[in-house]
Amino acid sequence: MAEPLLSAQGLVKRFGGLLATDNVSIEVMPGEIHALIGPNGAGKTTLVSQLTGNLRPDSGSIRFAGRDVTRLPLHARVRLGLARSFQITAVLRDFTALDNVALAVQAHDGHSFRFLADVRADRRLRDSARRGLEAVGLQARAETLASALSHGEQRQLEIAMALAGEPRLLLLDEPMAGMGPEESQRLVGMLRNLKSRCGMLLIEHDMDAVFALADRITVLVYGRAIASGTPDQIRGNAQVRQAYLGEEVA
Amino acid sequence: MQTSLIASLRTPRGLVTTALLLVLALLPLLTQALDQRYLLLVGTRIVIWSIAAASLNMILGYGGLVSFGHAAFFGIGGYTVGILSANGINSGWIQWPAAVAIAGVWAALIGALSLRTRGVYFIMITLAFAQLVYYLGSGLEAYGGDDGLNIGRSRFSGLIDLRDKASFYWLCFALLLATLWFSSRLVNSRFGYVLRGAKSNELRMTALGFPIFRYRLAAFAIAGAFGALAGILLANEGAYISPAMMSWVKSGDLIVIVVLGGMGALFGPLYGAIGFFAVEEFLKPLLDLLHKGWGEYWQIVFGPLLVMVALYAQGGIDSLLGRRHG
Numbered sequence: 001m002a003e004p005l006l007s008a009q010g011l012v013k014r015f016g017g018l019l020a021t022d023n024v025s026i027e028v029m030p031g032e033i034h035a036l037i038g039p040n041g042a043g044k045t046t047l048v049s050q051l052t053g054n055l056r057p058d059s060g061s062i063r064f065a066g067r068d069v070t071r072l073p074l075h076a077r078v079r080l081g082l083a084r085s086f087q088i089t090a091v092l093r094d095f096t097a098l099d100n101v102a103l104a105v106q107a108h109d110g111h112s113f114r115f116l117a118d119v120r121a122d123r124r125l126r127d128s129a130r131r132g133l134e135a136v137g138l139q140a141r142a143e144t145l146a147s148a149l150s151h152g153e154q155r156q157l158e159i160a161m162a163l164a165g166e167p168r169l170l171l172l173d174e175p176m177a178g179m180g181p182e183e184s185q186r187l188v189g190m191l192r193n194l195k196s197r198c199g200m201l202l203i204e205h206d207m208d209a210v211f212a213l214a215d216r217i218t219v220l221v222y223g224r225a226i227a228s229g230t231p232d233q234i235r236g237n238a239q240v241r242q243a244y245l246g247e248e249v250a
Numbered sequence: 251m252q253t254s255l256i257a258s259l260r261t262p263r264g265l266v267t268t269a270l271l272l273v274l275a276l277l278p279l280l281t282q283a284l285d286q287r288y289l290l291l292v293g294t295r296i297v298i299w300s301i302a303a304a305s306l307n308m309i310l311g312y313g314g315l316v317s318f319g320h321a322a323f324f325g326i327g328g329y330t331v332g333i334l335s336a337n338g339i340n341s342g343w344i345q346w347p348a349a350v351a352i353a354g355v356w357a358a359l360i361g362a363l364s365l366r367t368r369g370v371y372f373i374m375i376t377l378a379f380a381q382l383v384y385y386l387g388s389g390l391e392a393y394g395g396d397d398g399l400n401i402g403r404s405r406f407s408g409l410i411d412l413r414d415k416a417s418f419y420w421l422c423f424a425l426l427l428a429t430l431w432f433s434s435r436l437v438n439s440r441f442g443y444v445l446r447g448a449k450s451n452e453l454r455m456t457a458l459g460f461p462i463f464r465y466r467l468a469a470f471a472i473a474g475a476f477g478a479l480a481g482i483l484l485a486n487e488g489a490y491i492s493p494a495m496m497s498w499v500k501s502g503d504l505i506v507i508v509v510l511g512g513m514g515a516l517f518g519p520l521y522g523a524i525g526f527f528a529v530e531e532f533l534k535p536l537l538d539l540l541h542k543g544w545g546e547y548w549q550i551v552f553g554p555l556l557v558m559v560a561l562y563a564q565g566g567i568d569s570l571l572g573r574r575h576g
Binding site for chain 2: 052074075078079084086090091092093094095099102103104106107108112113114115116117118119120122161165
């Protein structure tokens with residue numbers, strides 16, 4: 001069996017008396033979509049923040065692309081090929097869509113201590129950014145300020161930015177949130193196409209999207225991983241139905 | 251976010267800016283023709299303060315870093331020139347690069363500490379470091395202490411005589427143009443985009459993989475170096491240095507100028523400096539005209555005026571000249 005792209009073992013994170021992450025282990029294989037589901041407050045975002053380096057776990061270890069990254073800061077993990085798209089849409093609102101993606105490309109193109117050359121005349125950044133916008137279907141909105149894009153478009157822009165560095169693993173924090181059914185469906189199609197390019201850890205409330213996309217699902221409840229398996233296994237798991245799916249179905 | 255140096259003549263902004271630069275370029279001739287020597291002195295001060303404000307604009311306007319201690323770089327520039335001159339080193343070829351280098355290094359040092367803080371803490375810590383430099387200056391009894399010190403002007407091996415008011419003005423004006431040119435290139439470079447992106451959304455920029463701290467630190471050092479340039483000129487203008495040039499009031503004035511002119515607008519510092527000095531020069535006599543003695547209290551009028559700018563014209567004077575592109 002191939003080595004996992006991402007492997008977290010025994011992660012624990014406490015906030016005062018609250019055990020937000022309780023001995024969680026999770027793996028993502030190359031080219032796999034691993035979905036992380038769980039009710040609100042289950043600690044999904046806390047877990048992802050530890051994987052990205054926004055939070056440091058109290059104990060446990062994280063390996064990414066064959067290296068121990070437990071103590072590496074966020075930007076160093078990004079350089080290794082870990083990209084994140086945010087739950088709360090986080091684009092640079094004062095920049096155009098093209099500038100947003102161009103900055104994302106720039107982040108992966110060596111240092112930025114270049115003081116004089118005009119960035120808008122930088123073919124390498126601009127061409128690559130235009131291709132990124134095309135990949136998510138936003139090419140017509142290139143010169144629009146990000147703040148003027150619709151919610152769904154901002155989401156698409158987010159993903160174009162996350163993909164700009166050709167990441168090996170994409171962490172998607174509720175990409176469907178706030179989207180209409182039609183937009184969600186388009187995004188599901190888009191993510192499925194991207195599967196050949198990178199592995200994904202998908203956090204999502206939209207169960208249709210999760211079961212349509214995921215190769216493997218881990219269920220998080222009160223900071224603990226109560227089940228992990230294929231979509232069929234999870235659907236048939238009595239504990240999961242009771243703890244989580246039951247609520248939604250009922 | 252178009253910020254090209256040579257503005258299009260077809261826009262109001264382009265027209266105003268071009269006319270303004272033309273008047274400034276010809277100011278020594280104009281003031282001579284009108285026999286208003288005093289206006290040239292005011293013009294010189296406006297140009298010098300514009301350089302300082304432009305350097306602050308690099309970090310405040312484009313970087314969103316509210317440094318409340320920028321006048322310290324006036325002081326470092328001025329005192330380096332003054333102390334060297336008092337010790338017999340009058341060559342500007344030595345004084346000026348030394349002053350700029352010292353200011354850059356000092357900015358990097360205090361930046362390395364202050365840039366770890368955010369918001370009000372950043373404001374307070376930059377103020378604290380500036381006060382440190384201020385008290386250091388006033389404690390230098392050998393160099394005049396609180397009273398300040400008369401100094402000899404920098405010499406450039408006979409190339410230019412800084413005692414000549416017109417030559418000195420033109421030198422300042424050329425350096426202002428150079429500063430604005432550099433600033434326009436900087437903010438549109440890869441470096442500048444990182445700086446502006448971090449102002450827009452720091453967390454997102456970090457998640458993209460930019461080590462924001464390093465870029466901000468470099469920007470802080472660059473701004474400090476340009477601030478010292480203004481200090482060098484200020485010391486040469488009056489052939490005098492004193493701790494007053496780096497008091498916290500001056501740091502506040504610099505912020506006011508940047509905000510008044512328009513944060514993150516290329517020519518904002520120039521508009522702001524003109525506005526600031528125009529108010530200072532004309533509001534006093536105007537108030538005195540209304541009632542003898544009221545001129546003393548011009549700041550009572552100026553304060554609310556600034557509040558109005560902060561509330562209703564957030565782009566400052568620059569925003570009155572029409573929208574910026576994109």
